[in-house]
Amino acid sequence: DAGVIQSPRHEVTEMGQEVTLRCKPISGHNSLFWYRQTMMRGLELLIYFNNNVPIDDSGMPEDRFSAKMPNASFSTLKIQPSEPRDSAVYFCASSPQSSGGNTIYFGEGSWLTVV
Amino acid sequence: GESVGLHLPTLSVQEGDNSIINCAYSNSASDYFIWYKQESGKGPQFIIDIRSNMDKRQGQRVTVLLNKTVKHLSLQIAATQPGDSAVYFCALGFGNEKLTFGTGTRLTIIP
Numbered sequence: 402d403a404g405v406i407q408s409p410r411h412e413v414t415e416m417g418q419e420v421t422l423r424c425k426p427i428s429g430h431n432s433l434f435w436y437r438q439t440m441m442r443g444l445e446l447l448i449y450f451n452n453n454v455p456i457d458d459s460g461m462p463e464d465r466f467s468a469k470m471p472n473a474s475f476s477t478l479k480i481q482p483s484e485p486r487d488s489a490v491y492f493c494a495s496s497p498q499s500s501g502g503n504t505i506y507f508g509e510g511s512w513l514t515v516v
Numbered sequence: 517g518e519s520v521g522l523h524l525p526t527l528s529v530q531e532g533d534n535s536i537i538n539c540a541y542s543n544s545a546s547d548y549f550i551w552y553k554q555e556s557g558k559g560p561q562f563i564i565d566i567r568s569n570m571d572k573r574q575g576q577r578v579t580v581l582l583n584k585t586v587k588h589l590s591l592q593i594a595a596t597q598p599g600d601s602a603v604y605f606c607a608l609g610f611g612n613e614k615l616t617f618g619t620g621t622r623l624t625i626i627p
Contacts, residue, residue, distance in 0.1 A: 405559075434614075443617065443619050443620065444560075444605070444617045446614060446615075449614060457614065492559050492560070494559075503548065503609070504550055504562055504565055505615060506562060507552075507559035507560045507561070508559050509558055509559045510558070510559050
């Protein structure tokens with residue numbers, strides 16, 4: 402079974418550049434989550450969608466971050482302009498339930514370095 | 517707000533021994549608990565879960581124990597193997613609220 406698929410797996414970019422991270426959730430799952438993981442802050446929920454609709458974006462750090470889910474099988478997380486402090490691992494995850502309190506399944510992450 | 521913490525940030529166990537990883541939480545309304553394993557360079561992987569109407573659940577070499585009275589969750593791994601070395605996270609939820617993750621315990625298996 403295909404799990405959550407993320408791309409790119411690794412990206413190094415210069416400060417000020419736009420970064421777009423992509424995610425394909427598990428087929429049939431109707432909740433999608435974007436997390437950020439750093440040594441200092443651990444796993445932070447940035448935003449999650451139910452049935453393609455953003456439900457809670459209170460974790461999005463600032464206006465430089467935006468996320469979209471145009472259909473049930475695709476989502477993007479965009480950072481524009483990127484800054485060195487955005488360097489982190491960004492995980493996409495999906496869940497088969499239309500609620501937040503159930504098991505979520507993670508992708509392998511996108512490792513972002515902003516120099 | 518919700519507080520989820522692990523008792524130890526690191527734990528070293530001899531290969532073949534059993535290990536216990538602990539997690540404390542503050543929200544007594546939590547009704548769903550999950551353990552995740554994260555290996556180096558990978559995403560968190562679901563291991564086992566338990567609902568609040570249970571106090572014990574077993575999987576393959578793993579057991580999760582839930583003590584709602586003291587708001588404590590533990591993960592027991594039997595006969596540890598080198599492949600068990602990873603960071604382990606507890607996560608909890610209640611109702612339709614999003615999961616809250618703990619800070620993680622790094623388990624190292626000593627050959």
